[in-house]
Amino acid sequence: MTFVRLALCAAAPLLFAAPAQAAPASITGNWKTDDGKSIIQFYKCGTSMCGKISKFLVPEPAGGARDTENPNKAKRNQRLLGLRIFWNLKASGTKFKGNGYSPEDGRNFNAQVWREGNKLKVKGCVVVFCRTATFTKA
Template structure:
């Protein structure tokens, strides 16, 4: 009789355990506010910012090409190119992320800092060496659609 009661107890315990979400024992990390799709200040590109292991990355997923760019096909090779790499929270500014941005036009990689402004826009400050000598762009959340060949459909 004791064997049956113990067996029933184990079965109930295993069933209860199997219904617990697998991440219930791990400390959950909130998704950073910088994740998602963002359209660049000039409206020519849409980036998808996402996690890459313990860092953040960003791929160019949408392009708004001029007729000349469309005809040449040159910029289409940038579609899905990872241009934002290695972004990690800054020690002195926890709501800011520091990493690198690649410019496929110049083939240069720059230091960059990204953060969410009070109005919900994403700010990207690219610089070489010192933050003082850089430029800040403002990206807005993108709610449109990306069509064939990375074409932006607002």
């Protein structure tokens, strides 16, 4: 009887241990935005992941699309093509969490990015207001 108790005590931590979290699926590559207007390229940058606008799928205005909604007036003339809009995305459980920027309204947001099969889910939150978009492989 003592041996059974000893064996149960030894095995208890294994039975009640939290399951190990798998690393999130890779988000590296080119993804078409849910509105179909652009391609976002996710890539490794240092120890995290970043994302930039790599291509427009709609015609740009003459001289190229600019970051006209940027709250920093000095940056309103920068081109959107090539602009980094996701940064500091670090693996956290099954998602990447970090920062994002929306050139459509000039807002920074807390970003979560994760794979669901051949789709990429992108969740952005400003304070308590969140929106999730679904990108497709480009």
